[in-house]
Amino acid sequence: MAYDEGVAQRVREAMRGLRQLEEKKMFGGIAFMHRGHMCVGVVGKELMLRVGPDGHQEAVKQPHARPMDFTGKPMRGFIYVAPKGFHVDKDLSAWVGRAVKFVKSLPPK
Numbered sequence: 001m002a003y004d005e006g007v008a009q010r011v012r013e014a015m016r017g018l019r020q021l022e023e024k025k026m027f028g029g030i031a032f033m034h035r036g037h038m039c040v041g042v043v044g045k046e047l048m049l050r051v052g053p054d055g056h057q058e059a060v061k062q063p064h065a066r067p068m069d070f071t072g073k074p075m076r077g078f079i080y081v082a083p084k085g086f087h088v089d090k091d092l093s094a095w096v097g098r099a100v101k102f103v104k105s106l107p108p109k
Contacts, residue, residue: 050099052102063084065082066082
């Protein structure tokens with residue numbers, strides 16, 4: 001599955017200024033790795049975010065968010081957000097910030 005380059009560019013802008021940021025093709029889309037950990041991704045037109053096991057329940061309660069089920073089995077700690085959930089840049093930044101906050105709590109790889 002291809003990814004929306006416009007969404008990917010918005011993510012790049014939201015993550016601008018972070019050190020140790022790398023882009024990798026994965027999950028049929030693109031993933032933004034921070035400190036060696038998958039943090040944010042774009043699959044199709046959707047965001048894929050790593051929010052961690054403790055942040056999972058609260059995150060999926062948000063409008064337009066759902067568990068990531070890439071393998072057919074939900075992956076706890078990872079979510080998808082539909083485009084309506086990040087149409088406004090402020091909302092995109094909030095989602096990206098949530099993922100970055102979690103990844104910063106992990107030891108660097």
